Amino acid sequence: xxxxxxxxxxxxxxxxxxxxxxxxxxxxxxxxxxxxxxxxxxxxxxxxxxxxxxxxxxxxxxxxxxxxxxxxxxxxxxxxxxxxxxxxxxxxxxxxxxxxxxxxxxxxxxxxxxxxxxxxxxxxxxxxxxxxxxxxxxxxxxxxxxxxxxxxxxxxxxxxxxxxxxxxxxxxxxxxxxxxxxxxxxxxxxxxxxxxxxxxxxxxxxxxxxxxxxxxxxxxxxxxxxxxxxxxxxxxxxxxxxxxxxxxxxxxxxxxxxxxxxxxxxxxxxxxxxxxxxxxxxxxxxxxx
Amino acid sequence: xxxxxxxxxxxxxxxxxxxxxxxxxxxxxxxxxxxxxxxxxxxxxxxxxxxxxxxxxxxxxxxxxxxxxxxxxxxxxxxxxxxxxxxxxxxxxxxxxxxxxxxxxxxxxxxxxxxxxxxxxxxxxxxxxxxxxxxxxxxxxxxxxxxxxxxxxxxxxxxxxxxxxxxxxxxxxxxxxxxxxxxxxxxxxxxxxxxxxxxxxxxxxxxxxxxxxxxxxxxxxxxxxxxxxxxxxxxxxxxxxxxxxxxxxxxxxxxxxxxxxxxxxx
Numbered sequence: 149x150x151x152x153x154x155x156x157x158x159x160x161x162x163x164x165x166x167x168x169x170x171x172x173x174x175x176x177x178x179x180x181x182x183x184x185x186x187x188x189x190x191x192x193x194x195x196x197x198x199x200x201x202x203x204x205x206x207x208x209x210x211x212x213x214x215x216x217x218x219x220x221x222x223x224x225x226x227x228x229x230x231x232x233x234x235x236x237x238x239x240x241x242x243x244x245x246x247x248x249x250x251x252x253x254x255x256x257x258x259x260x261x262x263x264x265x266x267x268x269x270x271x272x273x274x275x276x277x278x279x280x281x282x283x284x285x286x287x288x289x290x291x292x293x294x295x296x297x298x299x300x301x302x303x304x305x306x307x308x309x310x311x312x313x314x315x316x317x318x319x320x321x322x323x324x325x326x327x328x329x330x331x332x333x334x335x336x337x338x339x340x341x342x343x344x345x346x347x348x349x350x351x352x353x354x355x356x357x358x359x360x361x362x363x364x365x366x367x368x369x370x371x372x373x374x375x376x377x378x379x380x381x382x383x384x385x386x387x388x389x390x391x392x393x394x395x396x397x398x399x400x401x402x403x404x405x406x407x408x409x410x411x412x413x414x415x416x417x418x419x420x421x422x423x424x425x426x427x428x429x430x431x432x433x434x435x436x437x
Numbered sequence: 438x439x440x441x442x443x444x445x446x447x448x449x450x451x452x453x454x455x456x457x458x459x460x461x462x463x464x465x466x467x468x469x470x471x472x473x474x475x476x477x478x479x480x481x482x483x484x485x486x487x488x489x490x491x492x493x494x495x496x497x498x499x500x501x502x503x504x505x506x507x508x509x510x511x512x513x514x515x516x517x518x519x520x521x522x523x524x525x526x527x528x529x530x531x532x533x534x535x536x537x538x539x540x541x542x543x544x545x546x547x548x549x550x551x552x553x554x555x556x557x558x559x560x561x562x563x564x565x566x567x568x569x570x571x572x573x574x575x576x577x578x579x580x581x582x583x584x585x586x587x588x589x590x591x592x593x594x595x596x597x598x599x600x601x602x603x604x605x606x607x608x609x610x611x612x613x614x615x616x617x618x619x620x621x622x623x624x625x626x627x628x629x630x631x632x633x634x635x636x637x638x639x640x641x642x643x644x645x646x647x648x649x650x651x652x653x654x655x656x657x658x659x660x661x662x663x664x665x666x667x668x669x670x671x672x673x674x675x676x677x678x679x680x681x682x683x684x685x686x687x688x689x690x691x692x693x694x695x696x697x698x699x700x701x702x703x
Contacts, residue, residue, distance in 0.1 A: 155613075156520045160528075163513050167531050170581055174546030175534075177556060181549050224452045231449055239453070241696045245460050247635070248688035248695075250642025252662045253681040256669060257463035260470050267466075285459055317444065339536070346539025348645035349662070353669060365541040365645065372545060372649060381549070384542040391537035395530065 175388065182381035193382035201359070202367035203386060209276065209363070210344035213283040214337045221291025221336060222329065228292070229299040243293070246286050251349025254285050258354045278355040279363060286350045287340035294336030298329050331405025335398050342394040346387055467685045471678040479679025482668065487656045488680065491664035495641060497572070498660060502579040502640045507633055510587025511625075517588070518595040535584050543581050544649025547574055551650075570658060574650035582646050583639040587632035594628030595621075627701040634698060638691040642684060 182190050193199060227233075228240050246254065258281060260266075263273035272278050302325070310320045348365040355361040357370060364383055371380035471479045482488055513532070517525050535543070551568040552558045561568060568574040602624070606616045622629075644662040651658040653667060661680050668676035 156516065156522075159512060159516045159520075160522065160524070163509070163516060163528060166509055167528065170577070170584060171531055171534055173556070174543070174550045174581070175538075177549040178542065178546045220452065220455050223448055224456065227449050227452045231445060233449060233453075239456065241692055242456070242460055242464075244692055244695060245464065245688065248638045248642075248691040249464075250644060250662045250665075250684045250688070252644045252665050253467070253642070253684050253688075254463065256665060256677060256681055257467050257470070261463055261466050281459075285463070288459060317441065342537040346537070346542065348539060348541045352644075353666070365539045368539075368541050368545060369649070372548065377549065380545055384539070384545055387539050387542055391534070391539075395533050395537045398533075399530070 178381050178384050178388065181377055182385045184378055184381075189378060190382050190385075193379045194386055196379070198359075198362075198367060199364075199379065199383050202362050202364045203383065205276065205279070205362065206345055206364040209279045209283060210341055212280055213287060213344050214341045216280075216284060217287055217291045217340050218333060218337055221288070222295055222333065225292045225295040225299055228296060243289050246288050251286060251347070252352065254350045255282060255353040258282055258285060258350070263354070273354060274356045274358055274361060276355075276361055279351055279361055282350040282354050283344045283347055286347055287343050290340040290343065291333060291336035294332040294339070295329050298332040302328055331401055334401045335405070338394050338398045338401065342391050345390055345394075464685065467678065467681055470674070471682040473678075474675060478675030479682065482673065482676030482679045483683060485676075487659065488664060488676070490656045491659045491661045491680070492683070494572070494575075494659065495661040498576060498579045498643075498647075499637055499640050501576050502583060503633060503636050505580060506583055506636050507587050507629065509584075510632060510636075511591055511629060513588050514591035514595055515621075518592055519600070532585050532588050535582050540582060540643065540645025541649065544578060544646040547577055547581070547646070547650050551577075569650055570652040570654070572658065575647050575658060575660070578646040578650050579640045579643055582643050583636040586635040586639065587629060590628050590632030590635065591625055594625045598624045627698055630701075631695065631698045634691055634694045638688065641687055641691075 182193075194203075224243070228236065228243075258278070259273055262268070262270050262278070262281060264271050272281065306324050307320050310324050315323065346365055347363070348369070351361075351363055351366065355363070357366040362370070364387055368380045368383050368387075371377075371383070483492070513528070516522075517529060548569065549555050550557055551561065551574060553562070558569070566573070568577070598621075602620050603616050606620050611619065642662055643660075644666070647660060648663055648666070651660070651663060653659050653663045655667065659667065661684055665677050665680045665684070668674075668680065
């Protein structure tokens with residue numbers, strides 16, 4: 149449906165107003181607060197030992213998490229597309245559980261599962277390993293849901309051709325399959341990384357806020373509670389910049405992934421939040437212009 | 438057993454084993470933990486005045502945030518897809534922000550904007566409007582975190598359906614409202630519904646952003662996820678798990694709805 153000429157302008161105005169009030173103004177307030185004492189104070193806040201320790205822990209844990217995600221996410225996507233086993237539909241459905249389950253519930257159950265009462269006898273609560281496991285839980289769907297549609301669409305004749313020319317299983321994966329999956333994998337990894345950097349709820353009860361396990365979001369929370377708005381804002385701005393860079397890279401990856409289908413999607417992004425990223429259909433007809 | 442069967446079984450075991458340990462075990466454990474000491478303790482906790490209030494407040498968050506973001510989402514998706522404009526990529530980028538920003542940063546941003554020293558805080562306080570540590574602030578936080586879902590789910594569907602039918606309707610004399618209600622909306626309804634389900638799930642479970650702006654006052658500004666944390670902090674395991682079970686059941690209902698809608702969409 150097209151809005152009449154004036155309608156589109158009015159619509160844009162309303163959308164702009166809504167986004168400003170809901171998203172942009174609040175974020176501007178954080179940036180403004182972080183610069184309250186000038187650049188020097190900002191820098192001091194970001195480089196305070198506690199802030200640096202939290203940022204370092206967050207980045208290292210998130211990197212570990214995305215590497216594990218890339219490997220297991222691809223394996224899971226693979227068995228969901230290429231393998232057949234009883235209960236596959238149920239497994240496919242449960243992949244999105246981390247998107248649906250509240251993070252605080254995840255934290256509580258991970259604590260019960262891998263804490264001092266662990267039925268498996270694995271007690272990693274309040275350690276850095278707990279941070280990693282909590283982040284693994286919440287970021288699980290991203291890579292699976294980004295890789296899955298690409299695997300579904302992949303032309304299997306290429307693999308057959310490679311096999312007939314004598315390529316082994318590993319060579320086929322490395323030379324044929326992997327390059328085709330790379331755009332999805334990269335987008336999934338970038339989104340998982342962004343999510344991991346900012347995660348709070350799932351880490352809270354399971355890993356706690358000990359000096360050793362304090363990720364940046366927990367650090368920000370503690371700064372707010374102790375009334376240090378500048379310290380909280382400064383680290384928030386660092387996270388904010390990281391989010392922007394990661395989102396921009398997702399957009400670039402998607403352009404790169406769809407470079408053969410130019411102009412597809414009109415430059416709008418698709419997110420692997422529902423299992424159909426990077427499968428943007430070309431709009432049939434554009435009635436504008 | 439030849440080589441390819443072996444590798445298939447290997448991958449299957451790895452993938453499913455990983456899922457069992459990371460997803461399935463926690464889910465199953467919630468049920469066990471909740472009823473560890475019988476039915477009474479968790480039920481008592483949820484039906485306590487604070488528990489019931491938390492449940493009601495959570496549903497209120499959903500009842501306000503979801504319709505607002507749905508109307509915005511559909512309108513915004515129509516603008517982005519049907520009206521090419523040089524500012525569209527900017528709008529598109531802003532809409533994705535809540536996906537990537539830490540909920541704690543979102544909470545802090547509202548805390549600063551509406552706080553006593555914030556840009557809006559003093560003016561609103563003079564007018565007698567309380568945003569922080571009360572329901573309006575929590576609603577703003579819920580709207581912020583769940584903003585992208587309807588837009589993101591509606592845009593690809595709108596792109597896919599094209600404009601042929603809408604043009605036909607217009608040619609036959611339908612006005613904009615008729616075209617939208619009779620042609621566009623029915624065509625995009627499953628995509629929108631999917632976005633609504635994701636929005637609802639996010640609002641139900643939001644913890645980080647809401648925890649900062651709410652103050653988590655028992656029986657006043659406590660949603661169900663905040664109730665879980667408070668109960669845990671007060672060593673009331675049964676209460677924490679009881680509320681968790683309610684949230685987990687809602688999550689399972691969400692998953693079920695997602696899968697039904699995906700099938701409709703396909």
